[in-house]
Amino acid sequence: MSSGSLVTTAWPRSRAYRATETSITSATPVAAHRAPTRIAGPAVIVGHSGGGGTALGLALSDPVRVAALVLISPGVPDYPWPQDDPYIGEFVKLFAAGDREGPVRLGLATWAPAGEDAAVTAEIRAAVAAFLTVGDLEQPNPPAFDRLSEVRAPAVMVRGDREYPMVADCADTIASRIRGARRIVIPGTDHMLPLRASGRLAEIIAERAA
Numbered sequence: 001m002s003s004g005s006l007v008t009t010a011w012p013r014s015r016a017y018r019a020t021e022t023s024i025t026s027a028t029p030v031a032a033h034r035a036p037t038r039i040a041g042p043a044v045i046v047g048h049s050g051g052g053g054t055a056l057g058l059a060l061s062d063p064v065r066v067a068a069l070v071l072i073s074p075g076v077p078d079y080p081w082p083q084d085d086p087y088i089g090e091f092v093k094l095f096a097a098g099d100r101e102g103p104v105r106l107g108l109a110t111w112a113p114a115g116e117d118a119a120v121t122a123e124i125r126a127a128v129a130a131f132l133t134v135g136d137l138e139q140p141n142p143p144a145f146d147r148l149s150e151v152r153a154p155a156v157m158v159r160g161d162r163e164y165p166m167v168a169d170c171a172d173t174i175a176s177r178i179r180g181a182r183r184i185v186i187p188g189t190d191h192m193l194p195l196r197a198s199g200r201l202a203e204i205i206a207e208r209a210a
Contacts, residue, residue, distance in 0.1 A: 041067070044067050044069075047072065049072070052071040052075055053077055053144060054141055056148070057141045057144055060144055067153065069154070070201075071156070072159070073158070073159045073168075073171050075167065075170050075174075076148075076170075077144075079145050079173070090106055091103055091106060100132075103131075104121075107124040108121065112124065113162050114160070120195055148177035155182070157172075157178075157181055157182070157183050158184045158185075159186070159193070160185070160186050160187075160197075161187050162188065167191060
């Protein structure tokens with residue numbers, strides 16, 4: 001590949017995306033967000049967590065825009081998520097009880113088992129706050145799980161070895177369904193990979209863009 005262009009998309013509950021005041025999860029807005037940057041030609045698309053579904057949606061709906069995919073602990077909306085996931089059940093219970101600190105503690109225990117610091121805590125807190133306020137700004141990604149064999153862009157899936165088990169299973173399954181996808185597991189890291197291993201991620205992305 002000769003493209004050095006890069007577009008990133010993350011689980012929309014982060015602080016940066018929460019401030020956009022636009023729909024940020026469907027593949028169409030990802031393409032639209034690219035327009036003001038005047039990027040010529042296809043770009044390397046990086047998606048973290050639920051943003052992986054956005055990246056894959058774009059790769060399926062508008063493949064000429066996608067030079068390569070870097071999927072970091074990715075998910076897709078139509079993955080057959082286990083109905084007995086304890087995280088979802090506990091989050092719903094805390095939310096229904098009006099507890100706003102409980103989901104932060106739960107998020108840290110679930111998504112950050114490698115340890116807490118100010119940056120990780122701030123990100124989890126912002127994610128919980130955005131979940132409670134995003135409303136109609138969050139639009140569903142198109143179904144992608146059963147179409148992963150159609151992805152033609154070179155892809156690499158990256159996750160931590162301390163990832164939440166159900167997300168690890170989802171990410172590994174996604175990688176197994178994309179033809180030729182490379183799989184990288186970074187030791188000692190959890191779901192907060194952009195904070196835990198930013199240097200290694202930068203190397204992986206640079207490899208895709210080279």
